[in-house]
Amino acid sequence: MIRLAHRWPGLVAGLLLLVLSLSGALLSIFPIVERLSSVQADALSTAELAERIQAVHPEVEQIRRRPSGRISAYWSENGVPRAAVIDPATGREIASADPNPFERWLTRLHRSLLFGDAGRMVMAAGAAAMLVLAVSGTALIARRAGGWRRWFSPLRGPLATRLHVELARIAVGGLLLSSATALWMTALTFDLLPDGPSSRLTEVEGGGRTGMPVAGMDVLKRTPVSQLRSLSFPDPADATDVFTLKTDRGTSHLDQGTGVLLAWSDPSAWQRVSETIDMLHTGRGAAALGLVLGFMALSVPVMAGTGFVLWFAGWRARPRIRGNVAAGRAETVLLVGSEGGSTWGFAATLHTALSAAGQTVHAAPMSSFEPARYRQARRILILSATYGDSAAPASARGFLDRLKFLPAAPSAALAVLGFGDRSFPGYCAFAQAVADVAEAEGWHMLVPFRTVNRQSPQDFACWGQSLGAAMGLELELAHQPVRPAAFPLTLVSRRDYGAEVQAPTIILRFALPKSPFWLRLTGRGFGRFVAGDLLGVLPDSSAVPRFYSLASGERDGFIEIVVRKHPAGLCSGQLFELRPGDAINAFLRRNPGFHAGRDAAPLILVGAGTGIGPLAGFIRANARRRPIRLFFGMRHPDSDFLYGEELEGWRRNGQLQRFDTACSRARQPRYVQDALRGESAEVARMVREGARVMVCGGRDMAAGVSAALADILAPIGLTPALLRAEGRYVEDVF
Amino acid sequence: MNKIMPAIALTVALTLPNLAQARPLKLTTMLTNYGGDGAYLAIYLTNAQGAYAGSLWMAGRKSKYYAHLSGWHRATGGNPAEINGITGASVGAGRTLEISLDLADALFDAGYTLHVDAAVEDMRDSPNEVAVPLTTAGAKTPVRGRRYVSSLAYSF
Numbered sequence: 001m002i003r004l005a006h007r008w009p010g011l012v013a014g015l016l017l018l019v020l021s022l023s024g025a026l027l028s029i030f031p032i033v034e035r036l037s038s039v040q041a042d043a044l045s046t047a048e049l050a051e052r053i054q055a056v057h058p059e060v061e062q063i064r065r066r067p068s069g070r071i072s073a074y075w076s077e078n079g080v081p082r083a084a085v086i087d088p089a090t091g092r093e094i095a096s097a098d099p100n101p102f103e104r105w106l107t108r109l110h111r112s113l114l115f116g117d118a119g120r121m122v123m124a125a126g127a128a129a130m131l132v133l134a135v136s137g138t139a140l141i142a143r144r145a146g147g148w149r150r151w152f153s154p155l156r157g158p159l160a161t162r163l164h165v166e167l168a169r170i171a172v173g174g175l176l177l178s179s180a181t182a183l184w185m186t187a188l189t190f191d192l193l194p195d196g197p198s199s200r201l202t203e204v205e206g207g208g209r210t211g212m213p214v215a216g217m218d219v220l221k222r223t224p225v226s227q228l229r230s231l232s233f234p235d236p237a238d239a240t241d242v243f244t245l246k247t248d249r250g251t252s253h254l255d256q257g258t259g260v261l262l263a264w265s266d267p268s269a270w271q272r273v274s275e276t277i278d279m280l281h282t283g284r285g286a287a288a289l290g291l292v293l294g295f296m297a298l299s300v301p302v303m304a305g306t307g308f309v310l311w312f313a314g315w316r317a318r319p320r321i322r323g324n325v326a327a328g329r330a331e332t333v334l335l336v337g338s339e340g341g342s343t344w345g346f347a348a349t350l351h352t353a354l355s356a357a358g359q360t361v362h363a364a365p366m367s368s369f370e371p372a373r374y375r376q377a378r379r380i381l382i383l384s385a386t387y388g389d390s391a392a393p394a395s396a397r398g399f400l401d402r403l404k405f406l407p408a409a410p411s412a413a414l415a416v417l418g419f420g421d422r423s424f425p426g427y428c429a430f431a432q433a434v435a436d437v438a439e440a441e442g443w444h445m446l447v448p449f450r451t452v453n454r455q456s457p458q459d460f461a462c463w464g465q466s467l468g469a470a471m472g473l474e475l476e477l478a479h480q481p482v483r484p485a486a487f488p489l490t491l492v493s494r495r496d497y498g499a500e501v502q503a504p505t506i507i508l509r510f511a512l513p514k515s516p517f518w519l520r521l522t523g524r525g526f527g528r529f530v531a532g533d534l535l536g537v538l539p540d541s542s543a544v545p546r547f548y549s550l551a552s553g554e555r556d557g558f559i560e561i562v563v564r565k566h567p568a569g570l571c572s573g574q575l576f577e578l579r580p581g582d583a584i585n586a587f588l589r590r591n592p593g594f595h596a597g598r599d600a601a602p603l604i605l606v607g608a609g610t611g612i613g614p615l616a617g618f619i620r621a622n623a624r625r626r627p628i629r630l631f632f633g634m635r636h637p638d639s640d641f642l643y644g645e646e647l648e649g650w651r652r653n654g655q656l657q658r659f660d661t662a663c664s665r666a667r668q669p670r671y672v673q674d675a676l677r678g679e680s681a682e683v684a685r686m687v688r689e690g691a692r693v694m695v696c697g698g699r700d701m702a703a704g705v706s707a708a709l710a711d712i713l714a715p716i717g718l719t720p721a722l723l724r725a726e727g728r729y730v731e732d733v734f
Numbered sequence: 735m736n737k738i739m740p741a742i743a744l745t746v747a748l749t750l751p752n753l754a755q756a757r758p759l760k761l762t763t764m765l766t767n768y769g770g771d772g773a774y775l776a777i778y779l780t781n782a783q784g785a786y787a788g789s790l791w792m793a794g795r796k797s798k799y800y801a802h803l804s805g806w807h808r809a810t811g812g813n814p815a816e817i818n819g820i821t822g823a824s825v826g827a828g829r830t831l832e833i834s835l836d837l838a839d840a841l842f843d844a845g846y847t848l849h850v851d852a853a854v855e856d857m858r859d860s861p862n863e864v865a866v867p868l869t870t871a872g873a874k875t876p877v878r879g880r881r882y883v884s885s886l887a888y889s890f
Contacts (some may be wrong), residue, residue, distance in 0.1 A: 074858055081881045083858040099856045101769055108771065116772075116823075191796065 002143070003394050006136040007311060014304045020126050021300030022108035024178065028294025030103050031068060032287040038070040041088030046228050047220035052091030054214060064230045067285030071225070072097040088225065115148055120186060127182035130300075134176045137168050143391070154597065159528060160313070164306040167299040174296030181281035184274070192455060194270045205240040209257025217259030223247055320415060321348050321363050323355055327373040330362030333412070337366040337384030337396030337430065338395035343419050344395075346452070347383050349479040353464070357473045366396035369403070377412040379446055379471070385419040390429035400733030403437050413446035414438050415470075417463055418624070421593055422453045422733065446470050454547075486538050486585040488512045489528055489559060491578045498640030501665055504565040505610060505640055506576060507551070509558050510584075526587075529554050531617020532594040532732065535561055538585045539571040546571040547589060549696065549732055551613035553621050559586075562613035562642060594694065594732040600626045602691035604683060606705050608672050609640070611697030614732060616643045618694070622655040629686065630659035631679075633672030633701065637663055673708035682711040688716055693723060696732040756836040759888055761790070763831040763850065766884040770854040772824030773882050774799055776806035776817075776833065779868065782845025786810060790848075791833050792817040794824040802853035805861040842870050852882040 053060050053073050062074040073093070074083045084093030101261030105114075142148050151169060175433035176262065187193045214220055220231070220243075227247040234241035234256040242262060243254035252265045267275070283290015327333065331356055336347040349362055354361045360376070366384060374380070387393040392400065416438065418431025428451045435449040447466050452459040461477050468475025487724075489510040498505040513526050530553040536545035552560040566572045578584065596603060597617040605615040605628060612632055619628055630647070634640045641661070650656040660679060662670040676683060687693070695705050709720050709729075765773055774794030779787040786809035794800075797814060801807050810816045825831045850864035863879045864886050866872065876885040 081858055081860045097858065098769065104770060104856070188798075189796065191798065 001137050002139045005132060006140055009129040009132045009136075010304070010307050011311060013133075014308060016122065016126035017130055017133075017300050019113065019303055020110065020123060020130070021297040023106050025294040025297040027103070027106050027110055028283050028290045028297070030100070031283040031285075031290050034066070034068040034070055035287045038066075038068050039089065040069045041071065042069070042224060042226035044088055044225045045221050046223040046225055047215050047217055047230060049088055049091075050214040050220060050229075050231055052088070052611060053086055054091075056093075057092040060233055062230060063228075063230045065225060065228045067279065068287065077598050097416070120189060124183060124186040127179045128185070130175060130179035131183065134172050134179060138172055141165060141169060141172075143387070160306040160309045164310060165347060170300040171186075171296035171303075174293045175300070177280060178293050178297065181277045184277045184297075185281060188274055193274070194268070202245040205257045206234070206242045206262070207257055207260075207726040208239045209255075210234075210236060210239050212255075212259045217243075217254060217274055219245065219252060219254055219259065219261050221449050270533075277592050306388035321351050323362045324351070325362045327362045327364065327370070328375050330360045330374070331376055331378045332359050332361045333377045333380045334361055334363040335366045335369060335380060335382045335384075335399075336363060337393045337395035337399065337434075338393075339385055339387050342455055343383055343385045343393070345376055346419070346455075346479055349460075349477055350381070350383070350464070353475055353477050357468075357475060359473075361366055366392075366399040369399055370553050371406065371410045371412075374410070374412065377410070379413045379415065380410070381446075381467070382414065382416045382431070383419065384416070384431040384434060386428055390426045390433065392430055396430070400433060400437060403434065403441065406441060409438075409441045409443040411444075413444045415446040415467060416449050417460075418449070418451040419455065420451060420453065422731070427451070427453075436593040453457055457545075486536075486587045489581045489586050490583045491580050492558060493580055494578065497642055498564075498635065500639040503561060503609065503635055504576070505561060505642060507562050507613075507642060508575060508578065509552075509560045510586075512554070512558055526554075526559075529588050530591070530595055531621060532596065532614040533591045534589040535559065535573055536587045536589050537575065538587075539574045542570055545587070549591075549594075549611075551617040551620075553617060556617075556620060560613070560617070562610040564610045589700050591732070594696070594730055596621065596694070597692075600624065602627035602629075602686050602689065604629050604631070604686055604691050604693045606631045606676060606693065606695045606697075608697040608701045610642075611695075611701070611732070612642045614696055615694065616646065619650050619656045620646070622650075625654045627657050627686075627691075628655070629657055629679075629682075631662070631672050631675045632659060633662045633664065633675070633697070635663065635665040637661065637666075671704060672697075676705060676708045677712065683709075684711050684716050687713060687718065687723070687728075690728075691728070692728045693720075694732075695732075696731050699733050702731050702733045755800070756838045757833055757890055759890060761833045761835070761888045763859075763883055764827070764885045765825055765827055765829055765831075765882055767828040768854065768857070768882050770827060770857045772826045772854075774803060774824050774853045775863075776800070776803040776849075776851040777833075778809070778849050778851075779841065780808055780809075780847045780849060784847075787846060789816045789820065790835060790837075791831075792821045793831055795821055796850045799853065799855075802859045803851035803861065804859065805849060805851045807851075842868055842883070844868075848888070850879065850883060850886060854882065 050060075050063060050070070057073060057075040057077075059077065060073050060075040063071065064074070065071050071086045071088050072083060073086045074081065076082065083097035085095040085097050086092065087094045108114050111123055113122060115122070142151065152482050186194070194732060203436045223245065227249065229246040229248065230244075231246075232244040234243055236256075239257070241256065242326075243255060243256055245252045250264060252264045254260065255262055280289065283293065300406040334347055334351055334354075336344055338344045338347075351361050351363050362374075368380065371377075371380075371682070384396055385393045392398075416431055416435040418428030418435075418634070420426075420428040431451070432449065433444075439445060448465070449469050450463045450466075452463070457479050460479050464475045464477030489507060493509045495507040496504070497507070502698075529550060531550055533550045534547040535550050536547050539547050548561040548563060550559065551562055552558055563572050563575045565576050575584070594614065603618065603626065605618060607613075607615045607630075615630060615632075620632065622628055632647075634642070646715055647656060648660055660675045662672045662675040664671060693709065695702050706720050713719060713723075720729050761777070763775065763777075772794070775791070776789065777791040777793075778789040781787045789806070789810070792800075797812065800812050822831075822833075846868040848864070848866050848868050849862065852860045852863040858881065860879070860881045863881060863883050864877060866877045866886065868888075872888075874889045875886060876887040878885060
């Protein structure tokens with residue numbers, strides 16, 4: 001819902017917002033220029049100023065002071081009305097009082113697109129769209145970050161997303177202020193808000209005498225120029241006419257013969273509010289704030305551009321389900337909870353496979369769940385991702401509530417499949433909650449709850465088999481997740497290890513391909529990557545990619561992975577055949593859950609075998625010498641000591657503080673968790689001081705490390721789970 | 735060109751003894767290229783004693799700016815009833831405002847003065863932009879305003 005309230009105003013009003021923000025940003029320069037170029041006369045009294053001007057222009061009718069301090073005078077010369085900017089020191093004219101034509105033009109463009117009242121309404125609609133975008137965007141950022149207090153938490157994801165959110169976090173306050181004040185000002189223009197003075201003073205009349213010099217009038221002497229807004233002189237021919245003095249505090253009328261204060265009126269509360277709002281919007285009277293707001297407005301074109309790119313990328317990736325059967329006629333109802341659209345891709349594969357097997361299938365978002373409509377349904381399949389820690393993804397909003405308040409469990413059997421990333425704490429938490437609630441409601445489960453880690457086609461295919469078995473049909477789910485176009489990567493070098501210890505392993509280094517900016521911006525190229533991201537390799541004769549952790553970042557200028565040869569492994573077999581100059585097809589998959597981050601927190605890196613890859617990448621990128629400790633498990637130092645020489649070099653130049661190795665085939669076999677336990681005091685100290693723990697390797701090793709760490713941290717009252725919740729314990733497990 | 739034809743006969747606003755005889759009058763106001771936003775114009779009459787006698791036209795719809803037409807505003811207190819039904823859009827720089835109205839014969843050659851007050855946003859107000867005696871002989875003789883009006887002429 002919030003996403004819709006963000007997307008459509010953005011797409012519809014995008015161009016309008018471009019005009020509004022650019023003209024607004026330019027306009028914000030004028031008040032500060034005027035302020036800096038005006039001679040300030042704040043110490044002067046209004047009486048002195050009026051006297052000086054009157055000495056030069058005896059027929060002066062009005063003196064005005066702008067919030068910038070600029071003073072202008074209006075008088076008649078031989079019956080011709082004249083106006084000029086005045087030097088308060090001399091009372092002489094120094095410039096024309098007419099507005100700068102470019103500023104006028106910009107103002108008209110900004111408020112009405114140069115189209116009068118109709119244009120004003122269009123621009124007001126633009127401001128309203130901006131307000132809706134700012135409010136909904138704020139809610140989206142808070143939701144994305146996992147709460148208001150994490151507003152400035154580090155961002156992950158493709159360039160367009162980061163740019164969009166990063167700018168929004170800084171500028172949204174200013175955009176809220178500018179758009180809300182714009183709407184207020186439009187309402188004033190169209191008389192939708194009261195703006196008049198609290199009382200009318202048109203009936204005030206003077207005592208009939210004339211000729212009191214302004215220099216002698218007490219009220220004017222007491223009013224410093226800094227408070228002055230305008231002083232209107234009476235018609236000398238009309239003895240009943242009066243002086244009208246407007247200041248920041250109100251309007252007063254003075255007798256022209258005696259200088260006595262005849263009447264006084266305060267501005268109404270509405271007027272005060274409107275004046276403040278005018279100041280906040282235009283920066284007149286608050287030039288520095290205006291400049292800041294103008295600067296923030298400059299983020300709008302970038303956000304409009306990146307926002308469009310994001311929408312377009314999502315639109316391209318949207319599922320296209322063909323032959324969807326109506327809800328009332330389908331035997332199988334497929335409900336999808338997806339945030340970014342990737343789960344829809346799996347749903348489409350499932351839909352196709354079931355339809356091919358002769359089933360009638362209705363696919364719909366989980367939020368449209370309505371069991372009463374599923375008259376023919378014999379089974380309901382739920383495929384759902386999780387948003388943030390445990391929230392419902394966009395297309396599943398409200399599903400849990402509806403599930404809880406079902407009067408009775410439907411007769412159709414249920415299967416729930418969760419999609420998530422094991423490296424995050426709330427792995428598949430929402431799908432799990434759905435399965436739990438459904439089971440508690442007494443729903444018959446067709447197959448047990450299962451999960452798919454990181455869009456793994458293998459996990460999905462495996463679930464498909466058990467689903468097929470339960471349905472009594474052969475179900476082969478060959479899903480290719482939506483992925484960026486693969487790039488040919490050319491091998492630069494390879495290093496072989498581990499053949500002697502029955503663990504053939506290679507470090508492969510590929511040249512960095514060049515990709516155009518547009519592709520990088522949409523996240524469809526080899527744009528930015530760091531160690532810990534994943535390289536998806538497409539082996540020949542298979543559409544299913546295999547993922548390898550990257551041991552290098554974009555800045556290293558090459559792409560490096562560590563590959564262990566699996567017996568009968570299709571992909572690793574092909575990679576082992578590669579010689580320098582050969583090429584493979586591969587693409588990048590970001591893996592934000594396993595980045596070293598750019599902060600200075602110490603790192604404890606734990607890895608075994610090929611798990612050293614990303615860890616070596618972190619150390620290689622550690623130009624700022626943050627404290628890093630490495631625990632590395634291998635079979636035998638003479639055979640599979642991956643990165644042995646580099647590690648020694650990094651240790652010498654301070655990129656790595658220290659490393660400990662554990663060798664499982666040495667005379668005294670040790671595992672990496674044993675090495676960790678051997679340094680428990682040091683590990684506990686580092687964790688207490690804020691260190692992050694990053695573990696990469698096989699599942700068994702990760703379990704062993706977690707257990708060892710639990711023992712090590714118990715004395716200081718911490719657990720791996722607590723660290724995990726803080727994002728200080730992350731795993732990349734295979 | 736802003737050509738405006740008010741349907742209301744102005745005789746209603748100007749209560750005079752012999753209303754029966756009225757004649758159609760065409761009033762043409764051309765503005766200079768003063769280089770600003772649309773001008774607000776108040777067109778009204780004063781009698782031989784200088785007292786306000788009635789409004790003929792108000793160009794500009796937003797009443798909060800009427801105070802800038804200070805001659806008209808002082809005379810009427812900004813009373814919207816004075817211009818009820820005879821209000822139109824503000825007139826852009828270099829444009830022409832053309833209005834047709836029925837004006838009682840008795841108003842001509844009787845000391846009445848035709849006034850135009852003008853105001854432009856962020857520019858100098860010009861309360862007595864034009865003040866021209868309303869005479870039969872004066873018809874078709876254009877008058878120049880002080881700042882914003884390049885010529886004002888009325889013809890039968």
